[in-house]
Amino acid sequence: MLHTKGYAAMSAGAALEPFSFNRRAVGPHDVLIQIQYCGICHSDIHQARDEWGGSFFPMVPGHEIVGTAIQIGGEVKKFKQGDRVGVGCFVDSCRRCGACQVGLEQYCEAGMILTYNGLDKQGAPTYGGYSKQIVVDENYLLRVPSSLSLEGTAPLLCAGITTYSPLKHWGVGKGHRLGVVGLGGLGHMAVKIGWALGAEVTVFSRSERKRQDAYRLGAVDFVSTEKDGALSEQSGKFDFVIDTVSASHDYNAYLDLLTRDGTMILVGAPSEPLPVAAFHLVLKRRRMVGSLIGGISETQEMLEFCAKHQIPSDVEVIPFQQVNEAYERILKGDVRFRFVIDVESLG
Ligand code: NAP
Ligand code: ZN
Ligand code: ZN
Secondary structure, eight states, rough: OOEEEEEEEESTTTEEEEEEEEEEOOOOOOOOEEEEEEOOHHHHHHHHHSSSOOOOOOOOBOOOEEEEEEEEEOOOOOOOOTTTEEEEEEEOOSSSSSHHTTTTGGGGGOOOOEESSSSSSSSSSOOSSSBOOOOOEEGEEOOOOOTTTTTHHHGGGGGGHHHHHHHTTOOTTTTOOOEOOOOHHHHHHHHHHHHHHEEEEEEEEEEEEGGGHHHHHHHHHHEEESSSTTTGTTTOOOOEEEEEEEEOOOHHHHHHTTEEEEEEEOOOOOOSOOOOTTHHHHHTTTTEEOOOOOOOHHHHHHHHHHHHHHHHHHOOEEEEGHHHHHHHHHHTTTOEEEEEEEEGGOO
């Protein structure tokens, strides 16, 4: 067993607090990582507050993890001591099902093993990246490109791959108009990646104060959704809309932005079911699809893509002691555009 420290929620909705716990000893296929930065995803808040149901406590959140490999198991082939590595939303899967065999481990038929708020193959709870160290099987580790900063890379492990995967899958690129709904952690990466893929990006946001940032990130237009009639003016103009909003809102209003045969991609995961009226789809043969993070090989591909286009995440680095305040600021949409915890601040 390996003793480590971190921050945990002891019960649903409790403030996060310092927490000591054990990790498994480094096995033959494992890598021990000294964590340097961990991003704060809105999914951490949903789960720490048990908004989706089924959360386990104590919970050490965090699935946007970067750090250095400090100990290597005897059979490890892909990594060596000193490598800069990343861990995303899952740390294992069955490795045998149809999804695992084609590199779509996030859709593992037996269920992927989540980095936190999950149970490992021995039935022990998993603990995430708001901590000093983590032990991960080499097959579920990513390599951080040398031209990206560690802190700017951390959010790519969830926000980056969650937006890259569907944009690639649906073939978004040159000649397409892409609407990005919500300019938070996922939204700002959707703008950067959409721009790098060659699409013409428009941001839809409640927050007029984010307009200049949207242009800087690569958008050609910014629509303030709080303004009366703002959405209907854009009706029928978009080939794709990617919806990253974390709370209840009207999907129908955003479906109307699509052209005939346009595609709305849901990645935001509000806890409430939200209604869709059939006519918003049937009248223009539109489709509404969902997407969940991305597999290991596609995550590595995304990291190389972000390095090539020099599009790390825009981050605000904070010490552990500010994590509860950061949660409140995220809920107000007050972050540019991802909080990343500097793990050294734990002391
Ligand atoms: P975030 O940083 O909080 O961004 C969400 C953005 O949505 C906010 O910045 C805000 O943008 C907008 N928003 C929030 N409340 C709203 C409301 N009531 N009405 C309209 N807009 C609202 O969150 P995130 O980390 O990007 O995560 C976004 C969602 O994706 C969460 O639900 C998260 O759990 C989910 N997620 C899904 C996956 C997946 O695999 N599918 C992976 C990671 C996260 P503006 O201020 O610009 O309006
Ligand atoms: Zn996430
Ligand atoms: Zn599987």
